[in-house]
Amino acid sequence: ANTAQTPSDVVSDVTVVMGPEALKREKRVLAEGLATQGECDMMLDLAQVGVMPGEDGPFVYTDYESFEGMEVIQAAKLAQQGVVSVDSADKFLTLSEKARRFVHDYFGLQQELFFEYTHLVCRTAVTDSGSGRPQVDPSHKVHVDRCLLSYIDWSCSYQTELDQRHYSAVMFLNDDFKGGEFFFAHNATHNAQATVQPKCGRLVAFSSGPENPHGVQAVLQGRRCVLAMWYTLDKQHEELPRYEAREMVDSLLKPEGDQTNEKLKNEL
Ligand SMILES: O=C(O)CCC(=O)C(=O)O
Numbered sequence: 383a384n385t386a387q388t389p390s391d392v393v394s395d396v397t398v399v400m401g402p403e404a405l406k407r408e409k410r411v412l413a414e415g416l417a418t419q420g421e422c423d424m425m426l427d428l429a430q431v432g433v434m435p436g437e438d439g440p441f442v443y444t445d446y447e448s449f450e451g452m453e454v455i456q457a458a459k460l461a462q463q464g465v466v467s468v469d470s471a472d473k474f475l476t477l478s479e480k481a482r483r484f485v486h487d488y489f490g491l492q493q494e495l496f497f498e499y500t501h502l503v504c505r506t507a508v509t510d511s512g513s514g515r516p517q518v519d520p521s522h523k524v525h526v527d528r529c530l531l532s533y534i535d536w537s538c539s540y541q542t543e544l545d546q547r548h549y550s551a552v553m554f555l556n557d558d559f560k561g562g563e564f565f566f567a568h569n570a571t572h573n574a575q576a577t578v579q580p581k582c583g584r585l586v587a588f589s590s591g592p593e594n595p596h597g598v599q600a601v602l603q604g605r606r607c608v609l610a611m612w613y614t615l616d617k618q619h620e621e622l623p624r625y626e627a628r629e630m631v632d633s634l635l636k637p638e639g640d641q642t643n644e645k646l647k648n649e650l
Pocket residue numbers: 522527552564596597598608610
């Protein structure tokens with residue numbers, strides 16, 4: 383089994399717990415240690431305050447869950463407004479950056495790997511759904527991140543708004559909910575081929591193409607939050623608002639003392 387230490391020097395506290403053998407395919411990895419409990423709690427607090435209703439359409443839609451997500455720029459703006467802590471917006475950026483570096487190093491990429499989209503996402507079970515939920519009603523149907531998967535012949539059609547996605551990663555933030563397992567699917571069925579239990583600091587990463595159909599089992603109780611990330615090798619599709627978010631957060635993080643000194647200098 384691929385249980386070797388991470389090849390990454392940069393992300394040294396991360397351990398690979400499942401490789402291609404256990405996960406049944408190349409270009410799949412499960413790692414732990416991407417975030418501490420304290421860091422997960424900060425992300426959960428951020429999600430609690432600021433997640434906006436999602437507009438993610440039919441793939442995530444089920445009547446039995448609500449789906450909400452927040453982008454890094456939204457977190458930075460909320461920090462600026464004093465609605466969320468600057469530290470949590472900063473953590474959103476640094477945790478996702480840590481994940482990106484791990485994915486880049488683990489898959490041995492020679493080229494730079496850019497963020498394409500970063501999303502803090504929660505799926506919450508409707509509390510009064512009772513036993514009405516259909517037997518097969520996943521939180522997120524089997525899909526491929528890079529193309530549109532046909533449920534008739536399992537072919538993948540490439541669409542301009544998706545096909546720049548080259549790698550995907552999901553950092554789990556909590557486990558206090560029922561259901562919500564992540565799974566890789568067999569190519570031509572919805573059945574799980576390898577299942578991953580969400581847990582704070584755990585990261586599943588994979589190449590985004592048709593070799594990696596995957597989904598999320600129904601969240602039956604509680605709220606499941608993750609940091610979902612898509613990366614691209616194509617700089618043209620880089621997630622530019624990250625730079626703006628980083629600048630905003632950096633200026634908010636500047637110690638008070640510095641500003642006072644600036645003021646003093648100006649007054650002298
Ligand atoms: O939340 C997860 O575990 C995976 C979500 C996912 O596959 C997606 O949003 O594309």
